[in-house]
Amino acid sequence: MRELLKKYNTGDIPYISVEELAMPKTKAIILDARELAEFEISHLKNAIHIGYDEFQMASIENVIQNKNNEIIVYCSLGIRSEVIAKRLREEGYTNVKNLFGGIFEWKNKNFKVYNSQDKLTDSIHAYSKSWSKWLEKGIKVYPNELVTDD
Numbered sequence: 001m002r003e004l005l006k007k008y009n010t011g012d013i014p015y016i017s018v019e020e021l022a023m024p025k026t027k028a029i030i031l032d033a034r035e036l037a038e039f040e041i042s043h044l045k046n047a048i049h050i051g052y053d054e055f056q057m058a059s060i061e062n063v064i065q066n067k068n069n070e071i072i073v074y075c076s077l078g079i080r081s082e083v084i085a086k087r088l089r090e091e092g093y094t095n096v097k098n099l100f101g102g103i104f105e106w107k108n109k110n111f112k113v114y115n116s117q118d119k120l121t122d123s124i125h126a127y128s129k130s131w132s133k134w135l136e137k138g139i140k141v142y143p144n145e146l147v148t149d150d
Helices: 002-008 018-022 036-042 057-062 081-091 102-108
Strands: 029-030 068-076 095-099 123-125 138-142
Touching: 002 029, 002 081, 018 102, 057 081, 068 081, 068 102, 081 095, 102 123
Parallel strands: 029 068, 068 095, 123 138
Antiparallel strands: none
16 A cells, blocks of 8 residues: 555655544544545545545635644545645645545544445445455445445
């Protein structure tokens, strides 16, 4: 995972580990930089969907007025989230971090994810067949497949 992120990311945004984010003392605003279809299948508890392709800075400024708040951005692995995190930093947000390994690493470490009904799920939108190799746990769901949780 580390080598993959080195290949695609600049490292300009500091990482936070999934273990550190999961600690009860971490009081960060969590932003999901994946597309809505991914978010609806599974996301971190209390994450705010901001998207990637249709990301609008104005939507962030409406939700997070204090630019010194701790903000954690995540996506599937941590690549798209770095792009969004950089944009936040350029707009003056001072305490922005990228979740190392994204929701894939979160699930790989057995942390809970929730679906669009705010219910626990093991399903994870795997983004694509090639990227899904980084998701070792959970039920891999691919675009255009129907998902049901009983």
